[in-house]
Amino acid sequence: MNSLIQKYNVPGPRYTSYPTVPFWDESTFSETAWVRNLRRAFSATNGTTGISLYIHLPYCESLCTFCGCNKRITKNHTVEEPYIDALLEEWNLYCDLLPERPRIAELHLGGGTPSFFSPHHLNQLVTGLFRYADPADETDFGWEGHPNNTTREHLKILYGFGFRRVSFGVQDYDPVVQRAIYRHQPFENVKQVTAWSREIGYTSISHDLVFGLPFQTPDAITDTIYKTLSLKPDRIAFYSYAHVPWIKGNGQRGFRDEDLPSGDQKRVLYETGRNLLEQAGYVEIGMDHFALPHDSLYKALENGTLHRNFMGYTTTQTRVLLGLGASSISDVWTGFSQNEKDLDAYMNQVRAGELPLLRGHILDDQDQFLRRQILNIMCQGQTQWHPGSWSRHEWEALSARLESFWLDGLLEYDDEGLTVNPAGRPFLRNICMAFDERLNYAQPQTKLFSQTV
Template sequence: MNPLIQKYNVPGPRYTSYPTVPFWDETTFSKAAWVHHLQRAFSATNSTTGISLYIHLPYCESLCTFCGCNKRITKNHAVEVPYIKALLTEWNLYCDLLPEKPRLAELHLGGGTPSFFAPSQLERLLTGIFERATPTDLPDYGWEGHPNNTTRQHLQVLYDFGFRRVSFGVQDYDPVVQKAIHRHQPFEHVQQVTDWARQIGYTSISHDLVFGLPFQTTDSIEDTIYKTLMLRPDRIAFYSYAHVPWLKGNGQRGFRDEDLPSGDQKRVLYETGRDLLESAGYTEIGMDHFAKTHDSLYKAMQSGTLHRNFMGYTTTQTRVLLGLGASSISDVWSAFAQNEKEIDSYTNRVMSGELPLLRGHVLDDQDQFLRRQILNIMCQGETRWHIGSWSKREWEDLSKRLEGFRLDGLLEYDAEGLRVYPEGRPFLRNICMAFDERLNYAQSNVGPAQTQIFSQTV
């Protein structure tokens, strides 16, 4: 067993935010505070950078047993109309709070399964969004499609609204793995939607793959990668499977824990896929993405503008990210807010004219400082700070946590900053945990009982 994997394969956050959701302090949060922080951030940046918008479309026709997303399984498509109405009502509630029309720099449709919705319903949704917003000069709009139900009409309708990115969930082509995760998906379906997207004019087509799934082997990973390379996607997300079966509403069942690869085996699966992708001309971006050199994600990494938020890695940096829909999270840098997770509760509150806020967090100065360090590490693999940024006690504690990584040859650091070596890239999450004061406080005062919160880092 690789001693570093054994040492660092612990539960930990994925750091799409800091503080992470389980450590939000809800005592400082209120609707009034949220609106204040939103309006302040919007007024300062809408005319320059614009805003980002994430829309959560939670419905799926069947349950994929690897999925930890917030979703509802149904074949009843009558749910589309009232949910779109709720989304547009929520959007209008936000627009009524803003002093001018939002400029949409980034727009993403996620799920669930956005292609569960009929093209006409997506057209209705986007028509309503753009009635109260205008695109920026160089917008970045993307969406997630299921290869089994994405039609050419889906792709065309969204393209006509300015969408140029699409990601298709592939996961794995091995029939044994597909059966275990309840995701039967022929290669021919993926090939068809990829060809359609390219013919229509999409400039960034992504395939989402997952390693660490039940029954995966190096042979199955190799076969999946080879098939993926045949279709030449512009970028590839190569995600580590997050096993969190304890979460409420989670569908991660239908296989046993012992059916999953061990930490060592999982690392071999990743390295096998990474080596094949890099040999084919893809460059690793951040923690779990690969891109061709012509893709905007690669260019953002090269220019130092790569960003990470609740949507994952992105090329767009805006101070305001609004999340619409059940469970969506909004971010205005100095505050976070999450919507009601349960669809009926979300819909009822919105349709009564109320922002459907479930919880949130107002970041203090230390939160914002640590957030910047963690963001730099996740996006650039390094970070810098001013001497004196830490108190003597804080620096002593941080140094103790970083020293193990240094001794293991994973990074270098001094009084002004840190740089992760290539050998440390697999452990970015662990390195960020050294900076996570709220997590470390909880572990010191409550105990390291984080197993029921986060997935394993390896």
């Protein structure tokens, strides 16, 4: 395994989309093209599957130095109401463009720190969303809470709107690691919010853990996993730390590169955690996720409806995912758009009555075909195609890229499809890269992605 880690530990995308954001062709994109693709997807599916909404809430009271998310650090809570107003103004702009009231099937509040916002302001936000929309017949609503500032009232307010999923960022319980990433939170706080969530009635509680953090050891991971298992969350996200210190504005400069585990050491951390989780009855879902068999994420894996988008793995497949808020990304299958990242610029555009679009990409037929193959691999560990789907040149190039994985026993493939072997599961990102024509054609010379291992 160590030799394979050394061989395949290269920078690579996490494939929440294809094409990935750095390879969007902005020459294909305009607001007119985006709205046309949005309306087409919405009209075809709103009455059946409904739509998904992602709301980005970017504020945090302190900077966690492992985090690469778009955020603003402040203890000034007067920022809450103006931002909620901007979100609802953006939502109103979209609703004015649509031919009928949206039916919301999936709603997720992410960040930043959603629990930075008071229960009153979260109530104002969700009430405002449903002023212009209705819930779909079947819904999947979730949000992210910080164990240190999530209150019972936060949980009750959102539960009342139909939220049944909540995830809490734990990362690691080792005080040495917590100091390095500036994420100070005691186990007792996580235990308390988990208990409150169960008492209120949440049916899917997730804890987010990270491996590969500075100063992390197998003993620390073992202790963190055992503490987590004592609370028995329904889902566990066991993420690989993405070290991307070159991204402007992120906080990943609070420790030195030499404080991080090597590729081999990082893999030991993952294997240690995975073995403990599987022994406790959790099932690995796609990449970085585990769930107990009663959880909807596991059921989606079993019945073939597991989906992956800019929110990660989801149980709901809709053709329209609208992202509201600074830096949020929207997806209508044939097109992507990303909002303005700068918080002040975002709010100014929305107040001026403009969609706050920064960039985007309209997918051509080949993009859509490759997107489907990559999505199948990430969600199901296999994919199929018709033998004539590739030109001779394309098939020769793809076969050449897959050959190494086949020789290493990581997958099986022929001219009709591909199946990832159990040994290949740790290398899903690498296998998807073989299908990524835009990445392979461009061969970027600068760092764009974190390491795959």
